Amino acid sequence: MTTFNIETMAKQSKVASRSVAQLTTTEKNNLLRAMAKAITDNSQQIITENQKDIAAGEAKGLAPAMLDRLLLTEQGIADISSAIIEIAQLSDPVGEVSQLSLRPNGMQVGKMRIPLGVIAMIYEARPNVTAEAAALSIKSGNAVILRGGSEAIHSNLAIAECLHQVLTQQGIDKNIVSVIPDTSRSVIEGLLKQRESIDLVIPRGGEGLIRYVTENSQIPVIQHFKGVxxxxxxxxxxxxxxxxxxxxxxxxxxxxxxxxxxxxxxxxxxxxxxxxxxxxxxxxxxxxxxxxxxxxxxxxxxxxxxxxxxxxxxxxxxxxxxxxxxxxxxxxxxxxxxxxxxxxxxxxxxxxxxxxxxxxxxxxxxxxxxxxxSDGGQLGLGSEIGISTSKLHAYGPMGLASLTTEKFVVYGDGQVRD
Amino acid sequence: MTTFNIETMAKQSKVASRSVAQLTTTEKNNLLRAMAKAITDNSQQIITENQKDIAAGEAKGLAPAMLDRLLLTEQGIADISSAIIEIAQLSDPVGEVSQLSLRPNGMQVGKMRIPLGVIAMIYEARPNVTAEAAALSIKSGNAVILRGGSEAIHSNLAIAECLHQVLTQQGIDKNIVSVIPDTSRSVIEGLLKQRESIDLVIPRGGEGLIRYVTENSQIPVIQHFKGVxxxxxxxxxxxxxxxxxxxxxxxxxxxxxxxxxxxxxxxxxxxxxxxxxxxxxxxxxxxxxxxxxxxxxxxxxxxxxxxxxxxxxxxxxxxxxxxxxxxxxxxxxxxxxxxxxxxxxxxxxxxxxxxxxxxxxxxxxxxxxxxxxSDGGQLGLGSEIGISTSKLHAYGPMGLASLTTEKFVVYGDGQVRD
Structure with a gap:
C-alpha cells in the first residue's frame, strides 16, 4: 500500500484547475454527458462496490436510515446519471461579462466571471454527492477534491473510477476530480491546511462536521450550521x-x-x-x-x-x-x-x-x-452545491455562480495614468 | 484606567449593526456630511492630538517617511473631510434588487443587496483611514471596528471623537463606529476570535501584518499579500x-x-x-x-x-x-x-x-x-476600501458593493410545495 499524501493531491488539483478553467462550454457539456453515460454503463460495478459498503455498514451496526442513504440501486444510479445531464443543461456562468462601462479616459472596464480554482467538498454518507459535486465543479470550471464519509468509500471510489475513465478517454487531466482514498480524520486536518492550492471548502453534513471544519480550516469555508x-x-x-x-x-x-x-x-x-x-x-x-x-x-x-x-x-x-x-x-x-x-x-x-x-x-x-x-432548485438556481448561512462570498442556496468569482477586465488603447 | 474588553466591543458593534443597516440613504448621507463638517470644525483639536503622535514617533525614532504619513495638517484634514463628502455622493448599494424573475408556480424570486454586518479594519500608520473606513462602512450600512497602528492612536481617537459627537447629536447608536483604544498586539488576537459578532476582517498594511491576520483569524479575511x-x-x-x-x-x-x-x-x-x-x-x-x-x-x-x-x-x-x-x-x-x-x-x-x-x-x-x-477610483468604484487578491467574496479593488452581500427575496401568494 502506497502512502497517501494530501499535499501532493492538492498541488495536482491546482495544476489541473488551470486546464478545466480553459475548457469551452461545449467541451464541458460533452464531458459531463460522457460521465453520465459511464455511470450507467458501469452500474453493475458500482453496485458491487456499494454492496461492500452496505455489508461493512451492517457489520458496524449503522442505523437503517443511514444504510438507506448509503444504498445505491439501479434506479439510484440512473438518478445520478440524470442529475449530471441536468447540470450539463444549465447555462455556463464562466466568461459572462457584466458592468462594461467606459471610463472618462476611454478605457472600457467590466467584470468577467471566472472559476474559483480548486473546491474541496467534505461530506457524509450519500455517494450521489460524489458525482453531483464533481459535475457542478466541472461545469463551473473548477477542479474538485472529494472527501466522503468512510462508510461510502467503496461506492465513492467506484464512481470516481467511472469519471476518471472518461477524463482519460478524452485526454483531459484526471486530477480535475480527486477522491481522497484515505478515510482517517487526520487527512481532513491536512486538507484544511492546503491554503496555497485550495480556494474553498464546502462541508455538507451535521453541525458537528461543519463546526469542526470551520474551526480547523486555514481555507475559507462555506458555513451552514442549522436551519431554525x-x-x-x-x-x-x-x-x-x-x-x-x-x-x-x-x-x-x-x-x-x-x-x-x-x-x-x-x-x-x-x-x-x-x-x-x-x-x-x-x-x-x-x-x-x-x-x-x-x-x-x-x-x-x-x-x-x-x-x-x-x-x-x-x-x-x-x-x-x-x-x-x-x-x-x-x-x-x-x-x-x-x-x-x-x-x-x-x-x-x-x-x-x-x-x-x-x-x-x-x-x-x-x-x-x-x-x-428555500432550496436552489426551487429558487431557480438549477442544481444546488450547498447553502451558506454566513454572509461572505455566498448567502443562501448556492448554484453554479457561487462556485465562481469575477475579475476586472480592462480594454485600453495605450492609456497611461497622469 | 478601566480594562478594555474586545468581546464587549464586538457585541455592541453587532447590536449597532442592526440600526445602521436600517438607515435610509438620506439619513446616511446627512450623517456623513455632518461628520465631514465635524472633522473640519475640530481640526485644531485633531492637530493637537496628532502632534502627540508625532512627538512620540520622533522620540521613538520613526523613519521620516513614516512620520510624513502620520502627520495631519490643516490641508490633510480638509482632504479627509472631502473624502467623506465624496463617499456621501456615491450611490448606495443597499436595497438594490436584481435578477427578479417569476418561477413556474408564480412566485417572484430576486436578490437584494444588504450590509455584511460588522467590519473590522486593522491598519497601519495613516490616520485618514480611520475616517474613510468609517464613512465607507456607514454608507454600506455596516458597523465598523477600527484598529489603527499604535503610532497614530491619539489622532485616531480624536477623529473618532468627532464622529461620535455627530452620532450622539443625531441620536444614533455610537457603537456604529468603534476605535480600539488598546494598542497591544494581544487585542488583535482577541479581535480575530469574535466570529459570532464580526463578519469580515480587512487588514491594510505590509505583507507581515496580512499574513499574521490570515493565520490567526477565525473570521473571514480579505487578503492582499503583494502585487507582482x-x-x-x-x-x-x-x-x-x-x-x-x-x-x-x-x-x-x-x-x-x-x-x-x-x-x-x-x-x-x-x-x-x-x-x-x-x-x-x-x-x-x-x-x-x-x-x-x-x-x-x-x-x-x-x-x-x-x-x-x-x-x-x-x-x-x-x-x-x-x-x-x-x-x-x-x-x-x-x-x-x-x-x-x-x-x-x-x-x-x-x-x-x-x-x-x-x-x-x-x-x-x-x-x-x-x-x-488597477485601483478602485480609476476603475470606477468610487472610493476603495481595500483590494483582494484571493478569490472568495471579492477579487480585485473593493468598493462599497464589496462591503455588502445579497439575500434572496421571495414574493408568493400562498404557494406551498408539492
Whole structure:
C-alpha cells in the first residue's frame, strides 16, 4: 500500500484547475454527458462496490436510515446519471461579462466571471454527492477534491473510477476530480491546511462536521450550521394561506433544513388563528407542540416552550409556538433566535411585508410562501452545491455562480495614468 | 484606567449593526456630511492630538517617511473631510434588487443587496483611514471596528471623537463606529476570535501584518499579500504604446502595489523593443534592471535575474526582465509567478488579447493600458476600501458593493410545495 499524501493531491488539483478553467462550454457539456453515460454503463460495478459498503455498514451496526442513504440501486444510479445531464443543461456562468462601462479616459472596464480554482467538498454518507459535486465543479470550471464519509468509500471510489475513465478517454487531466482514498480524520486536518492550492471548502453534513471544519480550516469555508426557520403570521394575514404555509413548512419534510421550527403569531389574531393551526397540525402529522403561555391553551398535549425550544432545530414533527405583541416583537424574536437561513411572513399588508423584507437579513426572506421553497432548485438556481448561512462570498442556496468569482477586465488603447 | 474588553466591543458593534443597516440613504448621507463638517470644525483639536503622535514617533525614532504619513495638517484634514463628502455622493448599494424573475408556480424570486454586518479594519500608520473606513462602512450600512497602528492612536481617537459627537447629536447608536483604544498586539488576537459578532476582517498594511491576520483569524479575511504585476509585450505590440505603458507602469509611482515588477518580451520583437525600453527606463528614472540572459545585453549595468527577482515586489525603481519564446511561455511565466493582482498585455492582435484575458485569472487583466489604473477610483468604484487578491467574496479593488452581500427575496401568494 502506497502512502497517501494530501499535499501532493492538492498541488495536482491546482495544476489541473488551470486546464478545466480553459475548457469551452461545449467541451464541458460533452464531458459531463460522457460521465453520465459511464455511470450507467458501469452500474453493475458500482453496485458491487456499494454492496461492500452496505455489508461493512451492517457489520458496524449503522442505523437503517443511514444504510438507506448509503444504498445505491439501479434506479439510484440512473438518478445520478440524470442529475449530471441536468447540470450539463444549465447555462455556463464562466466568461459572462457584466458592468462594461467606459471610463472618462476611454478605457472600457467590466467584470468577467471566472472559476474559483480548486473546491474541496467534505461530506457524509450519500455517494450521489460524489458525482453531483464533481459535475457542478466541472461545469463551473473548477477542479474538485472529494472527501466522503468512510462508510461510502467503496461506492465513492467506484464512481470516481467511472469519471476518471472518461477524463482519460478524452485526454483531459484526471486530477480535475480527486477522491481522497484515505478515510482517517487526520487527512481532513491536512486538507484544511492546503491554503496555497485550495480556494474553498464546502462541508455538507451535521453541525458537528461543519463546526469542526470551520474551526480547523486555514481555507475559507462555506458555513451552514442549522436551519431554525421562522414563520410569522401577521395580524393582516390571510388565515387560509397561513394555515397552508404552516402545514407545508412544518410537515411536508420535517428533516429538511428549510422546515419551519418556530411559529410566531400576532396577538390580535391569536384567538382565530391558533385553533385552526392546532387542528391542521394535528390532522397533518400529530405535530408535537412547545407553546408559550399565551398559546398553550389552544393545543392538546402541548408543553411549555423554553428558550431552548426557540433555539431548537427539531428536524421532526415538532414545533415551537409564540404569541407576539406585534410586528416589532416578531422582528426582535427572529433577530435573537435566527440561524440566518429562512424566515417567512404571512400578511396581506404591503407596508408590513416590505418592512419585514427590509428588516430581516436572513439568507432567504419570504412573503406568503412556504419555507420549503428555500432550496436552489426551487429558487431557480438549477442544481444546488450547498447553502451558506454566513454572509461572505455566498448567502443562501448556492448554484453554479457561487462556485465562481469575477475579475476586472480592462480594454485600453495605450492609456497611461497622469 | 478601566480594562478594555474586545468581546464587549464586538457585541455592541453587532447590536449597532442592526440600526445602521436600517438607515435610509438620506439619513446616511446627512450623517456623513455632518461628520465631514465635524472633522473640519475640530481640526485644531485633531492637530493637537496628532502632534502627540508625532512627538512620540520622533522620540521613538520613526523613519521620516513614516512620520510624513502620520502627520495631519490643516490641508490633510480638509482632504479627509472631502473624502467623506465624496463617499456621501456615491450611490448606495443597499436595497438594490436584481435578477427578479417569476418561477413556474408564480412566485417572484430576486436578490437584494444588504450590509455584511460588522467590519473590522486593522491598519497601519495613516490616520485618514480611520475616517474613510468609517464613512465607507456607514454608507454600506455596516458597523465598523477600527484598529489603527499604535503610532497614530491619539489622532485616531480624536477623529473618532468627532464622529461620535455627530452620532450622539443625531441620536444614533455610537457603537456604529468603534476605535480600539488598546494598542497591544494581544487585542488583535482577541479581535480575530469574535466570529459570532464580526463578519469580515480587512487588514491594510505590509505583507507581515496580512499574513499574521490570515493565520490567526477565525473570521473571514480579505487578503492582499503583494502585487507582482506583469507586463507582456507581445510580438504584435504597438511599440510606442508599449514603451509608454512600461514607463508609466514602472516609474510613475513605484511604491504602489499596481506598479509593474516584471517585463516579459516576445522574442521576435526583442531586438527592436528592448533598446527602446532600456533607453526609456534609463531616461525616466534610472531604473535598475534584473535581466535574463537573452535581454541583459540591452541594458547598461543590468544584473542577471534569478527566480527570486521574478518573485520580487520591488516597490522601487527596479524591474525584472525576461524574453519569452512566445505567447504560451508568457502565460506560463505569469501563472508561475503571479500574485493574482494585475497583469497587462500590449498587443494589437485581437485573438491574442482575447486569449490573454481568457487564460490569465488575476484579479485585474488589462489590454493596452497601464497597470497603474488597477485601483478602485480609476476603475470606477468610487472610493476603495481595500483590494483582494484571493478569490472568495471579492477579487480585485473593493468598493462599497464589496462591503455588502445579497439575500434572496421571495414574493408568493400562498404557494406551498408539492
Amino acid at each position: 426557520c421562522h414563520l410569522f403570521i401577521d395580524k393582516f394575514a390571510d388565515l387560509n394561506k397561513a394555515v397552508n404555509i404552516l402545514v407545508n413548512g412544518k410537515t411536508q419534510r420535517p428533516s429538511a433544513c428549510n422546515a419551519i421550527e418556530t411559529l410566531l403569531v400576532h396577538e390580535s389574531i391569536a384567538d382565530t388563528f391558533l385553533p385552526l393551526a392546532a387542528q391542521a397540525l394535528a390532522d397533518a402529522a400529530q405535530v408535537k407542540v412547545h407553546a408559550c403561555e399565551n398559546s398553550i391553551e389552544y393545543f392538546a398535549n402541548a408543553s411549555l416552550a423554553s428558550d431552548e425550544d426557540y433555539h431548537a432545530e427539531y428536524l421532526a414533527q415538532e414545533i415551537a409556538v409564540k404569541v407576539v405583541t406585534g410586528f416589532a416583537q416578531a422582528i426582535e424574536h427572529i433577530n435573537e433566535f435566527t440561524s440566518d437561513h429562512t424566515e417567512v411572513i404571512v400578511s396581506q399588508d404591503i407596508s408590513r411585508t416590505q418592512q419585514f423584507i427590509r428588516q430581516i437579513n436572513s439568507s432567504v426572506v419570504m412573503v406568503n410562501a412556504s419555507s420549503r421553497f | 504585476c506583469h507586463l507582456f509585450i507581445d510580438k504584435f505590440a504597438d511599440l510606442n504604446k508599449a514603451v509608454n505603458i512600461l514607463v508609466n507602469g514602472k516609474t510613475q509611482r513605484p511604491s504602489a502595489c499596481n506598479a509593474i515588477e516584471t517585463l516579459l518580451v516576445h522574442e521576435s520583437i526583442a531586438d527592436t523593443f528592448l533598446p527602446l525600453a532600456a533607453q526609456a527606463l534609463a531616461d525616466a528614472a534610472q531604473v535598475k534592471v534584473h535581466a535574463c540572459e537573452n535581454s541583459i545585453e540591452y541594458f547598461a549595468n543590468a544584473s542577471l535575474a534569478s527566480d527570486e527577482d521574478y518573485h520580487a515586489e520591488y516597490l522601487a525603481q527596479e524591474i525584472a526582465v525576461k524574453v519569452v519564446t512566445g505567447f504560451a511561455q508568457a502565460i506560463e511565466h505569469i501563472n508561475e509567478f503571479t500574485s493574482d493582482h494585475t497583469e497587462v498585455i500590449v498587443s494589437q492582435d485581437i485573438s491574442r488579447t482575447q486569449q490573454f484575458i481568457r487564460q490569465i485569472n488575476s484579479s485585474v487583466v488589462m489590454v493596452n493600458a497601464s497597470s497603474r489604473f
